[in-house]
Amino acid sequence: MLRAIAAENVAVNVTSGEFVRRYDLKSPSSVQSALKGLSGKGIVCTLDGYVINDRLFRFWIKLNPI
Secondary structure (H helix, E strand, O other), X not given: OHHHHHHXXXXXXXXXXXXXXXXXXXXXXXXXXXXXXXXXXXOEEEOOXXXXXOHHHHHHHHHOOO
C-alpha cells in the first residue's frame, strides 16, 4: 500500500478495482484495513487523496522496494 501511495504521490480512488489491480493489491477491503492502520499511526493522511506525511520517507519508499 505504501508503494502504491508513493507512486501516485496523492492516491485517489484507492478501493477501485483499477487501483487494486494496478498495484497488485489483494482486495479493496484489505486496502481499507491497511489505510486505517497507516492513518492511525500517522504515516498517511488524507487531503484530496491519501498522502505519505513524511516526504523523505515517501522518496525512500519509491527508491527501495520493500
